[in-house]
């Protein structure tokens with residue numbers, strides 16, 4: 001398989017991967033209060049270039065991460081008829097979906113299922129203790145832990161950009177009803193022995209709509225790749241150089257999202273990333289990952305200082321991003337009649 005061919009079609013083959021090795025910065029959060037200036041420097045270096053970095057010594061115990069993965073695994077192991085009791089509600093960006101997220105970079109559904117969880121208005125979406133005894137208590141604890149790490153990072157990003165230290169954290173207030181922070185548990189199905197058409201990915205190339213994503217993955221379950229540089233020269237970066245992101249167990253992979261890229265007048269970089277569908281001969285077993293998306297509260301006003309001085313609420317920002325996605329899918333459908341694109345509400349789920 002060629003690793004140098006240039007693929008420019010939106011439905012680029014997941015097997016033709018121009019790839020390169022890049023080093024990702026490690027942001028060490030240990031001794032946070034005393035090392036804050038050093039942390040800000042390292043973090044800003046990574047966030048203003050690759051937009052992807054590892055966070056270590058973040059304070060979440062590795063056993064807590066394993067416990068969360070186990071709870072996620074156990075939830076996804078339930079029969080679909082049980083999971084379907086908690087269907088995705090796009091207006092709340094919460095609930096369960098399977099083979100339903102279609103991205104404009106592929107035009108076909110990601111090979112995955114996911115369960116999204118928010119902090120408020122979730123009573124009918126958290127799986128009952130009868131259906132899944134561990135999922136809710138484990139998930140709620142884990143979300144608080146992710147929020148603590150996010151608070152440290154958002155504080156450093158605010159200071160690094162020359163804002164007051166609580167500039168971002170006060171807009172990501174999990175105690176407010178309109179908080180949009182979300183935990184997404186992901187399960188990429190076992191595809192052992194299967195070969196898919198080239199446009200199929202576990203997660204098609206995309207940027208996240210949010211401010212900051214914390215991503216957890218398990219050892220040996222790789223596949224995440226990043227294409228640093230929004231200036232990616234081909235459509236969705238498909239023909240550009242992608243780098244595998246393979247963290248050590250317990251490290252958090254963090255990435256900058258579109259919302260904070262605009263807020264920072266493009267200083268912080270939200271970059272394309274994707275998850276490959278492994279091919280026969282590689283490990284094609286299941287892959288589990290967990291993403292915690294920080295998004296500013298719905299009513300928070302995002303206003304840049306130079307390039308994007310026009311104010312926009314976070315709610316409106318996300319609505320516009322979803323509409324852009326929807327339009328892009330419609331255009332793709334019109335352009336490629338042979339690609340079966342059925343944009344449903346789920347095709348617009350955030351990030």
Ligand SMILES: O=C(O)CCC(=O)C(=O)O
Pocket residue numbers: 184186203208215217224273274275289290291351
């Ligand atoms: O599963 C992964 O590693 C990445 C998932 C992702 O990028 C997303 O859900 O936005």
Ligand SMILES: [Fe+2]
Pocket residue numbers: 206207208273351
């Ligand atoms: Fe993502």
